[in-house]
Amino acid sequence: EEDKYSRSRNEMLDAMAVAMGGRVAEEIALDDVTGGASQDIAQATDIAHAMVCRFGMSEKLGPVRYGERSEHIYLGRDITRNEGYSEETAREIDMEIKRLVSSAKEHAARILTEQRERLDKLANALLEKETMDAVEIRSLLNLPQSDAQQEAHTETAPADGTPE
DSSP, X not given: OHHHHHOOHHHHHHHHHHXXXXXXXXXXXXXXXXXXXXXXXXXXXXXXXXXXXXXXXXXXXXXXXXXXXXXXXXXXOOOXXXXXXXXXXXXXXXXXXXXXXXXXXXXXXXXXXXXXXXXXXXXXHHHHHSOOOHHHHHHHTTOOOOHHHHHHHHHHSOTTOOOO
């Protein structure tokens, strides 16, 4: 929870682009979409909602917190909300959340289009292996390993240096 409060606006925008990457990869590689990216879309939407309503990170709506929740659960009733703002503001919030998610999707599309060769290479490897860890992915795509990954991979490798 603390991490959510210490992330910068740019880190949140990047996290949304990463979350939208699965949907964009489907569109690029399959020229179609599935329901497989639904959790990713929900994650991107939740981040955008937090940016706009909790953290005041919307340039359009300003540094204001919207939508304090009143969670009173009565017999047979769901959580109620005391929004504290007008329908017009609600529409602006919805539009700003949609704008942020759409922008993240466009950012992911630019990156994956530029990196299409790597996307295809990874997709083919995953079709063969089904699962890959970060070390294998970085090796396949000729990306540098993080220090922690190198240490972890070295610790699990046999002493003679051959793969397990």
